Amino acid sequence: MKNILFLLMIFSLLSCKNKSRNYDSNSSYSSSYYEDEDGYTDGTYCAEIEYYYYKTGTRSTYTLEVEIEDNELTIIYWPNGGWLDDSHFYPPDISDGYAEFESDRGVEYTIEITGEEGDCYTSSSAPSENSFVDDEEDQICPRCGDSKYSYDDYCDSCTDEEENTCSNCGAYEYGVYGGLCSSCQDDEDDDW
Incomplete structure (x- = not known):
């Protein structure tokens, strides 16, 4: 009985060993198309x-x-x-x-x-x-680096700044479109 038990134990160990996989915890990624230990042929x-x-x-x-x-x-x-x-x-x-x-x-x-x-x-x-x-x-604003639509020249913030900044003093006023703000316009009108 001891001999049979001993043989069964050896048989179990051998069959488990044959089914086991060798994993190397330090190995790098390995593709399923890995050619051989020398790598890939040209x-x-x-x-x-x-x-x-x-x-x-x-x-x-x-x-x-x-x-x-x-x-x-x-x-x-x-x-x-x-x-x-x-x-x-x-x-x-x-x-x-x-x-x-x-x-x-x-x-x-x-x-x-x-x-x-x-x-x-x-x-x-x-x-x-x-x-x-x-x-x-094409989706990066060339002025500030934020994202923009590819069909726009600038992002919304830079477009807003360009459209609403006085070309003379740099003040922000809605609808200036690169022209003069009302303050600079008044100063110009007074000079005449």
């Missing part, structure tokens, strides 16, 4: 790409193709035929399927490899970095 891969533009707080996520060379991300391909290459960012290590970097225009990127070239449907509406930044900057 080529084109599908990736989920998140853009973040700090000036506006805008964040967008798209699926695009990327180029990897020597386990470094070197190119992001836009659906319009353009690309962002390593002349605009320092190529990050992506050997574990994940990378983060900031471009020379201040856009922060988070990249996760999701498959090999041809294994995904890329986002056809993803804007290039230039379009993304330009569209977002």
Whole structure:
């Protein structure tokens, strides 16, 4: 009976060991398309790409193709035929399927490899970095930096200030539209 119990205990331990997973608490993110311990072979891969533009707080996520060379991300391909290459960012290590970097225009990127070239449907509406930044900057008031509608020249506060500030003395009066306030108008009338 002791022998049977001993054998059952060993069998249970072995079967549990075979089912267990080895997790390394210090390991970094690992993509499901991780090639091998040496990383990725040079080529084109599908990736989920998140853009973040700090000036506006805008964040967008798209699926695009990327180029990897020597386990470094070197190119992001836009659906319009353009690309962002390593002349605009320092190529990050992506050997574990994940990378983060900031471009020379201040856009922060988070990249996760999701498959090999041809294994995904890329986002056809993803804007290039230039379009993304330009569209977002159209919504920043050039005078004060607050948000504005893209079709307005200035935000509401700056427009109000421009429309209601005397061009002579700088006093605020409703409806001046860059002209003279009633006080400066009276002074001008008195001078005649």
